[in-house]
Amino acid sequence: MVLVTGGAGYIGSHTCIALDEAGFDFVVFDNLCNSSQESLKRVEKIINKKIKFIEGDIRSKEDMQKVFTTYKIDSVIHFAGLKAVGESVELPLKYYDNNINGTLVLLDVMKEYKCKKIVFSSSATVYGDPHTTPIKEDFPLSCTNPYGRTKLFIEEILRDVYRADNDFKIVLLRYFNPVGAHESGTIGEDPNGKPNNLMPFIAQTAVGKREFLSVFGDDYDTVDGTGVRDYIHVVDLAQGHVNSLQKIAALDSVLTVNLGTGNGYSVLEMVSAFEKASGKKVAYKIAPRREGDIAACFADPSYAKEVLQWQATKELNEMCEDSWRWQSNNPNGYSS
Ligand code: NAD
Numbered sequence: 373m374v375l376v377t378g379g380a381g382y383i384g385s386h387t388c389i390a391l392d393e394a395g396f397d398f399v400v401f402d403n404l405c406n407s408s409q410e411s412l413k414r415v416e417k418i419i420n421k422k423i424k425f426i427e428g429d430i431r432s433k434e435d436m437q438k439v440f441t442t443y444k445i446d447s448v449i450h451f452a453g454l455k456a457v458g459e460s461v462e463l464p465l466k467y468y469d470n471n472i473n474g475t476l477v478l479l480d481v482m483k484e485y486k487c488k489k490i491v492f493s494s495s496a497t498v499y500g501d502p503h504t505t506p507i508k509e510d511f512p513l514s515c516t517n518p519y520g521r522t523k524l525f526i527e528e529i530l531r532d533v534y535r536a537d538n539d540f541k542i543v544l545l546r547y548f549n550p551v552g553a554h555e556s557g558t559i560g561e562d563p564n565g566k567p568n569n570l571m572p573f574i575a576q577t578a579v580g581k582r583e584f585l586s587v588f589g590d591d592y593d594t595v596d597g598t599g600v601r602d603y604i605h606v607v608d609l610a611q612g613h614v615n616s617l618q619k620i621a622a623l624d625s626v627l628t629v630n631l632g633t634g635n636g637y638s639v640l641e642m643v644s645a646f647e648k649a650s651g652k653k654v655a656y657k658i659a660p661r662r663e664g665d666i667a668a669c670f671a672d673p674s675y676a677k678e679v680l681q682w683q684a685t686k687e688l689n690e691m692c693e694d695s696w697r698w699q700s701n702n703p704n705g706y707s708s
Pocket residue numbers: 377378379380381382383384401402403404405406407428429430431450451452453454455470474493494495496547548549550
């Protein structure tokens with residue numbers, strides 16, 4: 373049985389579908405602090421199966437023990453965490469407590485129940501401002517905000533866990549910029565309030581919920597002066613977790629892998645691709661740079677292909693079409 377912490381969230385809910393398709397049995401554990409059970413109800417419709425769900429907090433040893441005593445957990449995909457960069461600057465202790473303390477409790481209970489396989493949601497943010505692109509896994513690591521530091525610290529913690537006990541099988545997946553939604557248009561990203569990330573902001577502007585997109589800076593050293601990122605379809609990303617689980621038992625060291633497409637698109641390229649996919653105008657205004665942003669960030673995805681036999685399959689138009697289907701069918705997300 374696979375334990376999916378944070379499985380009611382954006383990437384977790386899509387991963388539940390991929391796990392089911394690949395024949396894995398799983399249980400979702402989530403405290404619903406940034407999601408609702410509605411996402412899982414919709415996943416149940418897609419996979420035509422009931423989902424095992426336990427509501428609880430990864431920081432609670434009791435909650436975690438309940439999961440491990442109720443089910444025989446063989447491996448964990450660990451999505452649960454807070455992810456808003458701006459909020460992490462305002463409330464660093466909240467992020468250190470939730471993400472780091474939560475992971476420590478999870479690992480402690482895993483040890484107690486002799487479960488030693490974990491796939492962890494890391495982020496390209498651990499590369500800080502890379503000296504060059506595309507980014508390879510062995511690039512130097514650094515972070516510009518507390519959220520990013522929680523990812524970097526957890527990576528280090530997991531590497532120490534492996535050093536202390538070589539029986540642990542650990543995969544660190546460094547996601548680039550997840551976007552898109554399941555093709556059904558019934559599940560997708562449902563940010564609370566004003567979106568921080570580009571794609572949901574564009575989608576909400578196209579659907580008329582936001583007046584215009586602020587483009588954060590047009591004077592970067594990039595194709596058109598706006599920031600360049602590696603946007604990856606969430607369904608491709610979900611599949612990366614399945615491939616990781618299929619390989620994890622054979623690992624003899626901590627596996628660290630970029631999950632990206634290798635293609636970089638600018639903010640203005642994203643706006644125009646979304647307009648094309650949706651048939652809607654996306655009004656925008658050039659605004660000052662956002663603090664902490666970097667000019668360009670995209671992956672060298674070749675290691676993922678080599679070790680996981682994984683590569684992104686979905687192009688930018690599909691990412692935009694699927695985001696639009698979700699946004700236009702559910703203008704207010706899961707509360708629509
Ligand atoms: P999300 O907020 O949609 O999902 C995270 C889930 O974890 C939510 O359902 C939330 O309720 C749950 N959760 C948070 N704290 C918890 C706790 N203490 N106990 C139990 N459940 C808890 O976010 P997502 O976009 O699906 O991201 C999943 C993971 O991937 C996160 O760890 C995130 O940091 C990481 N990640 C996300 C991105 C991105 O841009 N979306 C990029 C890189 C890495």
